[in-house]
Amino acid sequence: MITIKDIAARLQVSPSTVGRALADDSRISASMKQRVLEVAGEMGYVANRAARMMRGVSSNLVGLVVPDIRNSFFSTMAHALSKCLEQEGYQLTLSETDDDRQTELRQIRELTSANVAGIIIVPSAKPHAETVRLLGMTPHIQLLRKHAALGEQWFGIDDYQAVYQPTRHLVELGHRRIAYIGSLGELPTGGARVKGFRDALALAGGDGQGMEQLGAPGSREFARDALRGLLAQPQPPTALVTGSVLHTFAVLEELWSSGVDVPGQLSVAGFGDELAFRWWGPGLTTVALPVSELATACGLWFVHRMKQKSANSAPYSSITPPTLIVRGSTRPVGPAAA
């Protein structure tokens, strides 16, 4: 392994001169820089990252912290970010939290100890105080979900609209008993989505009857059980809105396997725009969310922020709006169901 000492010896100068020349320090003469660069190239010098990092310089690692990479939301983001950061010489590391605050803390600890240049995180519902502290010491950006405690740089979708739009669509179709299966309100996104649901339902006036089923964001089981419970009621809902991709998948699976007639018996509006939603039953009415674009914007911003060395954590939020896609799974409330 060639070190700056080797180069220094070869050039009969001190190691610090070489180090400075390599760092393009303004105090070093152009000719010296020239010679150093030449010899370095010739000897096949490669900077020792570990040593550099020990001196406080952060690595080229960027930590991506998500609940579960198998969720297409997050793998799409990972892809977009990877593309974006790679161009600038950053390496993406992957950490999964399972939406568990302890796991999240462990991961953040790992990342900070690895001296990452920054962290892009989809935070859990209630990050640990220690997590907050550690993130405070590292440049970081929140993705999708936002916690005030974790700073003011955030890239997300308009969660409110993402549920408001499909719900309003159903209300306009005449539905009054509308169910919502989604994430708990303790998640900031969960809260906004529930609010979107309620506000849209309020458009129906006094007739509107919301049936909310809120559970863990990653739990398919919860969604299936919630759906069964709803359908078993004496006055089951005539329409259903889901508030997360995983819940949508679970609901589609359950509806499919239990043979519920959609939209005859139940109108359904999903969340996210998976390819398969198109061919599910009559085609699923759903909200498309520009996840890839969002992640790219986040990556660009991150790079931009890293370039200006000064600790920049100026508040910045980007909210991307969703798009309602109407397919066959929603239709006007029928006389039978009315």
Next chain:
Amino acid sequence: MITIKDIAARLQVSPSTVGRALADDSRISASMKQRVLEVAGEMGYVANRAARMMRGVSSNLVGLVVPDIRNSFFSTMAHALSKCLEQEGYQLTLSETDDDRQTELRQIRELTSANVAGIIIVPSAKPHAETVRLLGMTPHIQLLRKHAALGEQWFGIDDYQAVYQPTRHLVELGHRRIAYIGSLGELPTGGARVKGFRDALALAGGDGQGMEQLGAPGSREFARDALRGLLAQPQPPTALVTGSVLHTFAVLEELWSSGVDVPGQLSVAGFGDELAFRWWGPGLTTVALPVSELATACGLWFVHRMKQKSANSAPYSSITPPTLIVRGSTRPVGPAAA
């Protein structure tokens, strides 16, 4: 940032004692280890990787190199590996190649210069010579795809069976004009799959007529075009087998949007076991591949290999068999199509 010195000071012992206790050195008394661990946890101590690496210990980074993380095959693997490696204190880094050998080389360069502990790679069709050389210097395991040049440690599925089984299934249903849409033979997996197709088709004797359409593994466009071409023929196939997840998705999409009658007009057998395959049209007959299990096995093996410090690159291959799942998209060849 808490260092071993802080712990040492708190415990009134020397830093080396703490270091040794943390490293579970046999010379340290159990009670001391106990106390150190306790205080370390309490103070939120996190080892400084950079410092450790400088002492020659390789990093705790493991590079995962895949074509595209959005492919559920690969995100499933990333998840399983992450879980597996995290327990042993490893951090997974993500690199995408787009199945391009130049990109692959760049990524491998990055990883080796970052001193990764090892690399788990789904190699591209024809890795660059430099890639081969660099991988030779780093512990690595091939996943899914296998190149002789990249060593003898490999975890994969039985590609041959994965296509042989569905094809035989179709032959047994009486189909004779069977098409195959899959990856090019230049990929080792692609070759085995094509062979599986041909061998199964041979069971039909002289009547069997294979129609092979081979293209880039990641190209949806190719698969759609290939399907259109097949259906436009004067004597279109009565059955279709796909040889990769992405091609399967593309085919399902195309069949769905062009309104082809499955299985009336065409029997279809897919590749992989996506949740959505169940509810596509009449339910897709497909081969389930134990991707998660495969990745876990690979992760365990990696950890095992790392533990025994000696450079161990003894050949090891693990081949996991697929399972055919018969649903509604395949049926005996009808009189109209015969």
Next chain:
DNA sequence: GTGAAAGCGCTAACAA
């Protein structure tokens, strides 16, 4: 402009 020297946090030889 350049050199000398002091560490960064950790591990590992050498002492005790």
Next chain:
DNA sequence: TTGTTAGCGCTTTCAC
């Protein structure tokens, strides 16, 4: 069983 000490390769004062 534990303490002392010397670096790993680099950056960064402080001298000159």
